[in-house]
Amino acid sequence: MADQARISNLDAIEAFRSALIVFISKTRQALDTVQDAVKKNRAWLQTEQPAFWSSQIKQRQKRLDQAQQELMSARMSEFVETPAAQQMAVRKARAALEEAQAKMERTKAWSRDYDRTVDPLARKLDSLRDFIDSDLALAIAHLVEIQKILDAYNETPMPAAAPETQS
Template sequence: MAGGARVESIEALRAFRTAWIKFGEAVTLALQDAESEMQRTLVWLETEAPTYWAGQIRKRQEAVSRAKEALRQKQMYKDFSGRTPSAVDEQKALALAMKRLEEAEEKLAAVKKYARRLAREIDLYKGSVQRLATSAMSDIPLAASRIDRMVATLEQYVALAPAGEAPAAEAAGAGAAESEVGPRLSPWCRLRRSTPRPDVRAAAARAALPATDWKIAIVGPAHREALAYLPLEKQPPQPSQWMVLNAAAITAASVYFERLPAQFPDDSGWYVGPADDSEPHELWCISIESLLAARPDLRPVLELPVGVLVVMDASGVAAVLDARAEDLWPAALYKVTGARMGDAAATVPQASSAGAGGNASAPGQTEAQ
């Protein structure tokens, strides 16, 4: 790499991720509230308001008819003296009734006019905020997922690095944090939220595993040895048992295996899904035998007990979480890689001295050199 990243606090990344997610949720909620309010207003203008004013027009037309009839009656008949009585009150009542009728007709016309105008304005508003809505719904969760992967990588690095090389901020806060709250949870535990509900897994249709190359790497010798070092009781599934597979996991660059309590007869408890941002796919119920026939290297993974979550990518096993969401993989892998590095370092002086002088040096001479 041309340059390194200066990371002084992994907690700052976590805090930023939390704030980022809250911002996305606030934006989404605000957009949904605004659209909901506009839709309620539009529905009112298109249904309730026209119905109300149409009813008012009918009532006021009847009032006008009654006022006209009262005026006609007053003008038609004469009193006992033979004179036509004054119809001023009836004329005022008719004028008021006609004015109220005109008002109702204007209101109905205005409702129809502004219903059409509001519908156009809503369309314009949706177009103007579409980019923001897309960012809140997809870009922000995608960025949060990238931050999760960054945090996971940094934590693995911190766990593997010698004590003297750990970042200063992590070294300062690690002891206090672990003594107060116990082992730090791995960010990979978020994947447990992606696992389908028990009833959804139980409803998965049984299918044959397609002959397709997986993108995740083969579990190599070093990783198999590290899996054996894990302080977990092995629970090998029977070949006749079944597991649930998300179809997207086959072509995903990163995959997770989670073993849960059995939900149906002959259920091994294993669920396999994409650990990246792949689109949701249908669920298949496949046999353990068919998976091991296609990927026999996964046998050590499938032997892990209930409560375990394993993340795999193009480099092989990336994380192994126990039931407490603690990542056991860095320590197990370090036992293998660290031991091999130590063995190689121990053999270098002997090989060098043998090549230089042709004879093996005495122990005291080797230390002196």
């Protein structure tokens, strides 16, 4: 009978459906992780980092002020011939302060640019999530329907062969 298919094993469809369900689950977890990381990075960049560098600037400014006072005292002192150590301390403190100020400026720039840079990528992730939640969920439903249809097809008895006529 050329007009009837012989379906002997539906396990491949079930295995594919199961693998698709696992894929959807893992993909959702990965997308959730990425979205959490984006939120955490935004908060870190917009709140924690500015506060950290602001406090670092204050601390380093105090160290620079102290080093400058020690240099001034060394220059006025009769016991210190050359205040080289104090001059080096002032240079080091000034460099540290400039580094903190530069990092604060970079943090502000990153904070300003973060949403503009990250949001287009995050929207792509949202479209992937929509695809996963709608299209792949629909694919699973279709696979279930295909399984039901093929099971029903397998259950139907084969029609009796028509008697052949001899000429």
